[in-house]
Amino acid sequence: MLDSLATWRDHTHKSLRQSMKALDALLNRSSSPKLSDPLPNEKILENIYRSALRAADHGVLRPWRFLLIKGAARDRLGELFLAAAICQDPQLPPEKQASLKQKPLRAPLILVIISNPVEDPKVPIFEQELSAAAATQNMLLAAYAQGVGAMWRTGSMAYDKTVMVGLGLTAAEKIIGFLYLGTTSGATKNLNDPPVSQFFKEWNA
Numbered sequence: 001m002l003d004s005l006a007t008w009r010d011h012t013h014k015s016l017r018q019s020m021k022a023l024d025a026l027l028n029r030s031s032s033p034k035l036s037d038p039l040p041n042e043k044i045l046e047n048i049y050r051s052a053l054r055a056a057d058h059g060v061l062r063p064w065r066f067l068l069i070k071g072a073a074r075d076r077l078g079e080l081f082l083a084a085a086i087c088q089d090p091q092l093p094p095e096k097q098a099s100l101k102q103k104p105l106r107a108p109l110i111l112v113i114i115s116n117p118v119e120d121p122k123v124p125i126f127e128q129e130l131s132a133a134a135a136t137q138n139m140l141l142a143a144y145a146q147g148v149g150a151m152w153r154t155g156s157m158a159y160d161k162t163v164m165v166g167l168g169l170t171a172a173e174k175i176i177g178f179l180y181l182g183t184t185s186g187a188t189k190n191l192n193d194p195p196v197s198q199f200f201k202e203w204n205a
């Protein structure tokens with residue numbers, strides 16, 4: 001009897017600790033624009049990847065795929081960005097060319113989140129794209145919870161045909177974002193969220 005009471009108490013304490021940790025990530029996560037080496041270890045990355053697969057997903061279609069870009073592949077992504085930008089504007093000034101080429105070097109790892117929708121009679125493509133976005137948010141949270149810096153970026157390159165083709169996307173696929181991951185360098189910002197009442201209103205029909 002006493003044994004089972006102790007087990008119950010330990011279990012309750014453990015669940016409470018876990019929910020406190022989850023709430024910490026949900027209430028305090030913020031993005032890290034400045035990232036540097038080292039790359040998070042494989043165990044940490046595996047948790048981040050698994051969190052994506054736990055996103056809300058209508059019909060459990062898993063309408064996403066992810067590309068991992070690290071090391072020298074980041075230089076090739078920079079070259080792809082540059083090729084895309086020159087295609088759009090052959091007169092692009094040299095300093096803008098240089099800055100674009102450097103963009104993927106802002107973190108040791110970039111995940112390209114791709115929505116990969118399937119034909120489904122019940123689940124519109126929009127919902128499948130939302131699900132890929134939810135997977136991205138889960139990864140931001142899993143990164144924060146493990147002390148890894150992360151930032152979700154898009155910019156014009158995410159919507160550029162040259163980039164999409166260069167990364168091997170099909171016509172139905174979209175880039176939901178580039179998730180930059182690494183070690184946070186630079187100050188973490190002070191959170192200053194508005195009161196929830198600004199966005200949450202009771203509806204009385």
Ligand SMILES: Cc1cc2nc3c(=O)[nH]c(=O)nc-3n(C[C@H](O)[C@H](O)[C@H](O)COP(=O)(O)O)c2cc1C
Pocket residue numbers: 029030031032151152153154155176177
């Ligand atoms: C779909 C999407 C695309 C984004 N693209 C960019 C981007 O290209 N550049 C940028 O500075 N922030 C971008 N952000 C915003 C940042 O990821 C971040 O959420 C924002 O700076 C607020 O900071 P916080 O996450 O710490 O609250 C994007 C966010 C989303 C959801």
